[in-house]
Amino acid sequence: MSELEIRGLRVTFDGFTAVDGVDLDVAPGDLRFLIGPNGAGKTTLVDAVTGLVKAEGSAKFGGAELLGRPVHRIARSGIGRTFQTATVFEELTVLQNLDIAAGAGRSRWTMLRRRKDVPEAVAQAMETVGLTDLADSPAGTLAHGQKQWLEIGMLLVQDVKLLLLDEPVAGMSHDERQATGELLQRISEERTVVVIEHDMDFMRSFARSVSVLHAGKVLSEGTVAQVQADPKVQEVYLGHVEDTAVVQEA
Amino acid sequence: MNVLKGRSVRAWAGFAGAAVLLFAIAPLALSDFRLGLLAKYLCTAMVAVGICLAWGRGGLLTLGQGVFFGLGGYAMAMHLKIADAGPGNLPDFMQLYGTATELPWWWKPFENPAFALAATVLLPMAVAALLGLFIFRRRVKGAYFAILSQALAAALAIWLIGQQATTGGTNGLTDIQGFFGYSLDDPVNQRMVYFVIAAALLLLMAIARQLINSRYGELLVAVRDSEERVRFLGYDPANVKLVAYVVAAGMAGLAGALFVPAVGIISPALIGIVPSIEFVIGAAVGGRASLVGAVLGAIAVAWAKTALSEEFPAAWTYFQGLLFIVALAFLPGGLASLAVLVRRRKAVERKTAVIPVGEAA
Secondary structure, three states: OEEEEEEEEEEEEEEEEEEEEEEEEEEOOOOEEEEEOOOHHHHHHHHOOOOOOOOOOEEEEOOEEEOOHHHHHHOOOOEEOOOOOOOOOOOEHHHHHHHHHHOOOOHHHHHHHOOOOOOHHHHHHHHHHOHHHOOOEEEHHOOHHHHHHHHHHHHHHOOOOOOEEEOOOOOHHHHHHHHHHHHHHHHHHOEEEEOOOHHHHHHHHHEEEEEEEEEEEEEEOOOHHHHHOHHHHHHHOOOHHHHHHHHHHH | HHHHHHHHHHHHHHHHHHHHHHHHHHHHHEEEEEHHHHHHHHHHHHHHHEEEEEHHHHHOOOOOHHHHHHHHHHHHHHHHHHHHHOOOOOOOOHHHOOOOOOOOOHHHHHHHHHHHHHHHHHHHHHHHHHHHHHHOOOOHHHHHHHHHHHHHHHHHHHHHHHHHHOHHEEEEHHOOEEOOOOOOOHHHHHHHHHHHHHHHHEEEEEEHHHHHHHHHHHHHHHHHHHHHHHHHOOOOHHHHHHHHHHHHHHHHHHHHHHHHHHHHOEOEEEEEHHHHHHHHHHHHHHHOOOHHHHHHHHHHHHHHHHHHHHOOHHHHHHHHHHHHHHHHHHHOHHHHHHHHHHHHHHHHHHHHHHOHHHOOO
């Protein structure tokens, strides 16, 4: 398994610096949570690593530089992501969604023929995310939480080594959150998972390590307990009434 | 997998039914004149097959299919004009307008029937590949793509009009007499042309159906609905769209090529902006995402054009515009979506009927 290694990453939009010199290491098999107030640069950081926005500095995965490569190449090198709003192909079925995700390396000949059976990896992913019974339902008819699981399943069949998930439990019920958290823990046994999250309860229950971003920089890093005890983190979060949960707990 | 089997049985039945209709019933029921008109409509339907693929499945609003229709049509007509003139002679219009004493260099290859035939399909595909590379790599999409396609159709028509000495200008290439040695004045040969067109349409539908049902077809829909997401799965959407665009262009080219012997003329007025829009209207009314819908829509709109413009020549243009707007605004899936709706409702009724009372509670 490979390591994500980010050094001096900077992203600027028309003079506004969204990410300002971030250094970040995520070890193989980690389940890392990226937290921080709105505008801290969490999503932009993921955008930069996946090639969606231009960035300076360096982001290496398994020793290979990612910055400057086109999106689909980065995806093929084993990095997958989800978005804040679940984007699945609504008119295609669960099975078709997963089959497409599995197929980036397929030959032309295979592409021009019809899918005859369910590929092994697709069946496994459906089982893992618990959507086997819904294989033939159009993705558009799934509940919100199920769409998020489908997206995670698509990353699994893509066989990515690094999953970058942008608020995967937003809008989920308590039970769905619990199920998602357990799913992420299982996945992170074989892959590296980075989760952007606002939900502090969810973070405390499932994070293996945490990085706190603030104003485009890494403010603090460590285990959940270490981060919660950090006075700098408390200061940042005191300014944001809705996010004081961390401090209260500490 | 039973669903798949049922679908393919239905498709075979559909193909067989269409073949009987086109090859047995239509020639018996229609006069030579009407059959000739049907041949013309079927050519429009062939363009619609490509539009169904590129627009219906791939989301590429191809408002310039006239370009590819025209390239195919002119490639065929150039060969037929040279053949009509006979060896050593210039086509009639060149003798009339031109000062040249021999065939222009870019006409010469079309003297060879094999080259001309291949060019009717391969030339549009090559042009589409070149255009598509530029357009899709630069991520031009949506309305911008549509406007660009439209502009190309206008440009080709204007260019053809300007080159009267070598292209026949506004008149186009007219008065085509023979088709690979067969006189087109003979009703029997006209009938043969009709059969060739009907067979070509069925072939194109079979190709399109295979593409739509393949993994590529699923990927194409995925690109249409969320291009960005597809990119994050490791595909380059530009290539996916390019394939659909090029195939659609080849289909339009073949349609244009067969249009020439059926109607006996190809001219800028048949390939410019207005006909390009008409190609799309047929597919939109019938249902752009449905192969059968697009084909039937194209035939119906072409037929309505003949029927209504005979009666109300001035009103037809407005009616056509209205049809397009109504179809897109109120029935984006076209008439085919009504059929799907009815089928789904029936399926739901069946399902609710099957569930036992205890389980439902």
